[in-house]
Each structure stands twice: as C-alpha cells, then as structure tokens.
Amino acid sequence: MTTTTGPQVPVHRQLSAHAATRLLGDWQSKGPAYRALADALRAAILSGALGTHTRLPSERDLALSLGVSRTTTTAAYRELRERGFAQARTGVGTVTVLPRHSGPAPTPSLTGGDAPRPQSSAPHGDLIDLGQAAPAAPPDLHDAYQRALEALPRYLSGIGYEPLGIHPLRVAIAERYTARGTPTSAENILVTSGAQHAITTLAQALLGAGERAIVQSPTYAHALAALRGAGARLVGVPVGTPGQPGPPPFDVDLFESTVRRSAPRLAYMIADNHNPTGYTWTEEERRRVRAVARRHRMPVIGDETITDLYLDRPSPAPLTGDGQDDTHVIAVGSASKSFWGGLRVGWVRAHPELVRRLALRRESIDIATSVLEQLAVVDLLERSGEILAARRVQVARQRDHLVAGLRRIEPSWRVPEPPGGLSLWLDLGVPLGSALAAASAERGLLINAGPALTPDGSHASQVRLTFAPSTDRIDAGLPRLADAWARVSGRAAGSAP
Template structure:
C-alpha cells in the first residue's frame, strides 16, 4: 500500500486509505481546539482534506481512539464526525467506519491547484498574477503561424525547435551556455520539476528539500516514495542554509536536492552568488544531483543585479534546471522547460511522451512570441508586484501589527508568522467562511509544521489585497473567541 512520502525524522506519514488516531491528532494539534470543541475538531479535519494533507477516501480513526489521542470526550468526536457527514466532508460506510470525501459544491480539488471560482470569494490560495495583454497578442500571432505547421504530424516530443532555441539563448545570456539539445519543453514548471525528480530518484531514495517548500515538490516525492530530508530555510538563512544542506546530504547519503535559488516559494529567500557556488560544489563532491526550480528567477523587486543560474557553478549534469512562463507571465500559459544534459533530456522526453504525447503546438508558438517580449513583460510585472507587495506590508503593519512580516526582495508572496496561539488551519477555515480563500501554512511543510505561519501572495490588485487584510482582521477576531464583525472602516 502506498502510504505517502517517507519523512526522515519524527514527523511520520499519512496514508491514502487510513490514518491513525495519533497521526491525525498530531496534524490537528490538540492545543488548537477551542469551544465548541466538536465544531473546532470538524473544522480542523475539513481543513486537512481541503489542503491535501489528508487525502480523499481516507478512513478516519475510531471515535474512542481519536478521543483518547486528543484528550477530548468520545461525544465530541462523534459530534464532529456527524458535522463532517452533514456538510459532505465525510461519509459513514456500514461496518467500516467514517471516510473522508469532498462535497459536490466545495470547489476544492484536494491537491495543490486552485479550486473552482466562486462568486464573492477572494482567492489568494495560490500565487499567480493576472495575464498581461501580450498573452492575447501572442496567441493571435501563433494562429497566424499555425498554417505552415499543418503539413506535419504536429508532435514535438522535445518541444518546438524555435522555442527550445529561445530558451537556450536566455540561459546563455544569463551566463550558462546552453544549446537547444539541452532543453526539454514541459507542461509548466511543475512538469519540469516532476520530470527532473523522476529522472534521478528511485523509491526509498533520500531527497533533501528546503523547508518550507513548494507543495507540488512534496506531491511528486509522495508519488515517488522518496524519503524527505527537510532543511530549514528563511530570508535570513544565507550561508547557514548551505552548511545545513551539506551536513544533511552527508549524514543521510541523499540522492538529490530540491531547491528554489531565487525568491523561494513561500519565503522569498535567495541564494547569493557565493552561496550558489558553495552549494553546487558541495553537492557535486557528494554526488548529489540538484534540481533547481528557477521559475521565479525573473521576479527581483528591489533592483538587484541578476544572478547566474545554479547550473553555471558545477560540472555538466550536477544541476537540472526548471523554469516556466507561468510566474513572470501568466499561469494560463502552461509552458515550462527543463535544462539538462542531452542524455537526461532524451530519457525524460521519452517518459513524458508516454504520459501526455506532446504539448500543444499553438501554446508553443505563443510561448515563442512571449519570449520575444519577455523583458518588457517582466519589467512591467516587477513594477506591479513591488507596489502590491509594499501595499500589503503597510496594511498588515497598520491593522495586524502583532503578525511577524519580513519583506522579501522578490517573488510573489509574504511568509507571515502568526501570533502565539493562533493556528493557521483554524484561521484559514474561518477566513474562508468570511469570503477569503488561503492556503494553510502547514501545506508548505513536510509533516506537521508551519501551523503558526501563513503565506500571503501579493499577486492580486491592491484593492483586493486591502480587502484581504480587512477579512483577516475579522477572521483573527473570530479565532480569538470573539464574533467576527464588520471592520470599522474599509481599507480601500
């Protein structure tokens, strides 16, 4: 039975078909429960299903066992399970207990992708900006160029040569000489990261990951049955992170490292040029393959100098580099790429073609047009994100001054420390009831971690961000035991 990622250390795992009372109690956190206890418990379980930490179709522990693990009465657990069944988040099966499920109208897909749109809900559960006008122009141009490709079969297993050439040229301009043969076009950065991890990991291999970490990397590790070795990283880690990765890789005989060198999601942490060199040399010496997720590399917001790709500091094959247009341009353009040595590209292309055949030729033609104007798009995007970041930081400082907010030098989100005693899971559930959808902090952790943190993307327009702070003020009041009330004044 596939029971999810194997996490080195005391954090444990959650399986896809059953979960123990002790594990569920750890995920919920007994100290986060509040009156009425049954409603708080139901909310906690619902939140775990919503953000993917507890799968759909998982059998919940027996009432008596969970009550003992949480230190509550069996009546409380029974009432919580009943509330989940009434709301459609669980189902009782004759003779086999209570199982998790999704309500038909939840808009949740129980994976790290946005849920469906809902009227009146401000969705900041993902970090993705609106599309610029160049996207429509690019697709119009793609359609004008499509007829000259119709005489062929339309399959491009490696990706359109014109697109791979443009991607290779951008790497070369950044200080990493690259040929089209070293580029594989993928379905977004997620496709590139997945392809890279599949190329280097076997079941049971140890994978060092920055912590907190982009959730999709955890999902791929779950599928591959990798053993996760989390290494703490934040804005102030600097060379300390490199030292910790070196030690973790050496002590665990790790096979690979997953890292976001530029403006890590969610912390915004960036590796300096010196730290990049030290990290790659360290991994090279230990024969650890680095998977570098560089999807956010273009989003420096404070006029910093551009840094070289991680792969520029190591021997060929030491680093596999993933990138995409989804962060700098628009998530609706599902074009990403993997930069690696030709033998790795050939292997991953063969595996990818078995999964999905080939990518849309129209999308690839549009990506060519977008890469031709990418510098213009990125320059405007940086101005927008900088203004939105600063507005969100100012609003949080004024209206939620007890929150710990560190300003990142780039990227798309703030990683906020919540006040003592405030649970991210409870806050997110409360905020959604008020019309604000967010991701829990623990979605970015391996195991039960970061329930005291919250990611706030600043990819939405300023009025929406100010409205989000307004709703967070109300949600925070409700979580503190007070009834949510209409804010005293609007922030817009």
C-alpha cells in the first residue's frame, strides 16, 4: 500500500470490520464487486454515516467479514483513494476524507436563523421560511410582559446590571432542574442573553485556538459557528435518524473512541430532541456519556434548548443526572423555543466556580441581560405547565401536517416523524440537498441544506425543514418545494399538495 500525496489527515476514530459490515448492509450490486464496495463506502461518507478521519478496517479483516476476496477490498480502497474519499497512511491504514472541493460548509451568520441562509429572489412579503425553527409567541406572552412591568419598579433604584442574572429567575431555573431530578441552587445558574450567547461564552472560556471540540454530525449550525469562532477544530461523531438506514441515532462507543483518539477540550451535544434528527438519548446513554466525561476529564455541554418540546413521550431526566458531575456536564437552556424567540433569555447550569468565571468573561460582550425580559421569563416559568401543554399540541399538529405533505411530494424520500423538537431531517436519497435548498430559495422558500449542519460538509443527501410555522405557511411552502424538486431532480415531482 502506498501513501497518498499531500498533508496527512488526523485519525479521530477507528471502524471495526464488524461495524463496517453492519453499516454497509446489502452493498452488493451488478458489476464488479470492488466497485460496488467502493460505491457503498463512498455513499456512506457522503451521507455522513461514515465520518471523515475514520480509520477503516484492514483490507484483510474487511474481506473476511464481508466474505469476499482480499483482492476485492484492496481494489475498493484503491478506488476510494483515487476518487479522493480516502488517504493511505503508512503505519496507520486507510483513512476516510472528503474530496478537496467538498470542504466544510460556510460559517453561518449569527444574526438569526438556524443555518446559512440562501438568497431568495422572491419578493420579501412572499418569503416562506421552513428553515428557521422559531415558533410564534403564545397568547400568554403579552400578559407576562404586563406583570413584568408591574414588578419592574423594585429594580429601578439599582443600576440594572446583574451579570449573574436577577435572583428570582436564577431560583426559578434552579427549581426546574431540581424538579426534573438534578438538585440545583441559584449558585449553579448564570442567566445569559439567549442560548447562543451561552454557547459562545462557554466556547470562549473553555477553548483555546486549535483545540478540538467534538460535535454530533449533523447538529445545530450556530453552535458550529460559535465553536469555530473560538478557534476550535471540530470533530464530528456521525449520528443517524431513528428508524432509518445508516448509523445508530447515537453510538456511545463511537463517541468514546473519538474522545480517546482526538483528545478534545470539550464536547457539544444535544441529548433531547436532537436538532435535526429528533432523537432523544436513553437513560443508559446519558449515564455512559457522564462516565466518559469523568474518565477523560472533558466538559460536555448539553444543549437543552428544545428539551421542553417532547411531542409523543414524557420528558426524561436531565443529562446533568444527580448534579454531582457539574464540573464535567454543563447544561444550556433557553426561553426562545419554549416561549418566543424575541425573549433573548438563556442560561447555563454549571459548577458555581465556572458560573462566576463565565459572569466575568461576559462583561466584555454584553455585561448583563435585560431585567424586563428576565422578569417576563420568571412569570412564564410559573405558568409553563399550561403554556407548554398547548404549545406541544400545536407543534405536533404542524409536524403531522408537514410529514404528510412531504410524503405526497415524492414517495422515494425518507420522511421521518420525529417524536419531539421543531425540525425534520429529510433524506432525499440523492446528494441534491444543497441544490434543492438553492432552487427553493429562488422560489421564495427557505430550507436548510444538510452540509450546513455538519462540521465537514457531509450529509449532501439531506435537508432540514422545520414545522414551527403554522399549517397555512406549510401549505404555502410545499408546492414551491415540489417545484424546486422537479427542477433539480430532472423529473416530475409527483402530485403537489
């Protein structure tokens, strides 16, 4: 085996022959076996099911596992290298990469939205956004602001700067964690100006330039931007869609293998209603991730922004567990998805020492969060049971409406029905995600291309759509999606809804 030219890529994880056989499934097709195997491996890399910087099993081990000759696996690996999807390293083996023209997706703007936004040529008033997962405000919001105004005078004699957050809100958030099973006090809570501010502040406090950060692939695009902005080198752990072919929704063994090989400074994870697949970790997965964090002395940031939006099942215990791992497991939450995006109030739950450190660091960014907004959130949290029950019913109705509409457009699409969250991870079956997003934008419809939600530009066959908008807006957007699909796929899109 000869090495390829050019800089050698790092190895972040290793794939066993057994795992490769399970991942490839029924890979054989007409034509030479080596080409079918190379095509199957290439498709797995493009879809994100097989992460880049993964050491493949040896040619001999894979041949034995698949029941083919070593000549077949040798030729398949050679074809992968020639097509730019693998690199051979002396003393290491064959490592997966993406071709040089398929780099990471561009960093999104942090001014709004959930991923880089394609430019639309449609009139502004005609724009339909099925890419930004932001529901409208509940009817209770106006009254919450009224009561917040009534409570505001008691704060007017002070200077209005509360770097840690106002005490009533910190207590209310702490009580929420305690009620969910994680004993928490106000000293564990830092109030921020939204979850994005929380993630950015954590990244800047915990990361140094060039240090690695582990993320799920795909994941929340603005978290990728925050980590990159802090100078991190991102390492993705492939995650799949529940009930669909490909990698498991979350593989703890692969996660720990990636931690062990890449020596990251931190990990950013979404354990509840994962954005965009909708998967929720089991209690066993949560326990094992906490153990990995302890064993490797690595902070895990658990994004709980969408934790309240369980649609088909009750909410599990927090990733933070019994709270004894608060030096290693840090939670980020927000009022934006539960109540309204215009409420720029988020929070961090962490060890008190880190909370104080973050409060000092934030002073260079925004000093403190608006007192009026915090008071409104205190009021909303007191009434959250009734508000969120109505919100879940509405969001579930919109999800079902979007799922049904997508299945009418193109029967070959794999359309999941996520049990929670605000987003749906649509598999087109062909690497046209970016083309579909661009063609949709030309028709006044915004959706998110899969590569924009990954650290390495993979998942070319996926797009993310949100069911946060009303059913009327979904109905207005689906014919545009059908028309865009007909354009990029080169065939009739089927009956539009």
